[in-house]
Amino acid sequence: MSQAPDSPDLAPLRRQDHAAFEALVRNHHRPMLAVARAIVGDSLAEEVVQEAWVSVYRNLPGFEGRSSLKTWLFSIVSNQAKTRLRKEKRVIAFDDLSVPDTGVDYLDSGRFHAGNGHWKTPPPGWHLDSPDQLLEQSQLQHCIDHTLKVLPPQQRAVFLLRDIEQQELAAICNILEVTESYVRVLLHRARLKLMQVIDRYQETGEC
Template sequence: MSSSADLLEDASAPDGPVTDGTLLRAARLGDQGAFRQIVDRHGPGMYRYARTLVGHEQDAGDVLQEAFVSAWKNLPTFRGESSLKTWLFRLVHRRAMDHHRTRRPVPVTEEVFADVVADVSGDPVRQAESRELLADLRRCLGELPETQRACWLLREVEGMSYQDIGDTLGLPVGSVRGQLHRARTTLAERMSRWR
């Protein structure tokens, strides 16, 4: 039987980085270092998603921490029917929805879209336009129904496939497509002045 160190050593060949599957197997054997690598790999995206859903840094940190505690406890029961990333985002989504039951949602912050907007640091006019565009997008996203908003964020910001979004949110792929279509249509109408 292989130890977690053997798994990680075998997987860190010059071919490339350690895969999620290898880290998962090692973490299931109790390797906290492997789990830390999972946290380092997927934590930033999970935090960004949590922050978008709950609106506050501290609340997002709490949601993320609860998701990772749940992940660590439930590693033995993860069946691998979805990717590790999808499963982790599902845990964040569930914790964020629990959070919403006790608090009112807050609008999306502009930091989520920092990578989406081109760097306009040398042009004050374009900086102002970018800030205004992001403020409108944040407002419009905040007005979307929760499922549409989650689908849009997971697709457009996190780059997840329709299947992974469905797995994360517990929706059939057809429903994901419908939710995305409605979200995109609504956003296109409300953001039409920016075309």
């Protein structure tokens, strides 16, 4: 089987090699945590992911590579989270999943003229307008990290799975058990919130 450029060598992982497993954890722990949070909420997510890693380690020797390694990892944590939900025999407390959604200015109707729907306040210009220039800004990295942390759990999970882990929309729907149209809404809102963070940073140099 051909290997995707960003996928690790499977042979050492199947041997349960320490260094290979450590790298796997380093690169995938946070998105797995995001998936768990989106399903079981903050209070149980850490525990669910720890269990998922134990299961990953145990099953690595038998991993056949029928799906990508990432997809396999996400399906393990997703199943673990759903099983945990059933065991708890409860619906996750509303507070767990209802982190306030701070709104997206770009989707606010006040941003557009009521009659013709044109911009009332157009998007501001960016003086840093390449990924390389943005990557050099450590304060901006801090602002982005903070924004990712405070995104509502499902929004964060969808964003990480799609824009960082590059999972297909259909796979994300399966992992989180939500519809594709809902995934697209969550994704767009998350992207626009991050874009607003960059807008603000470009204008003020702060979060």
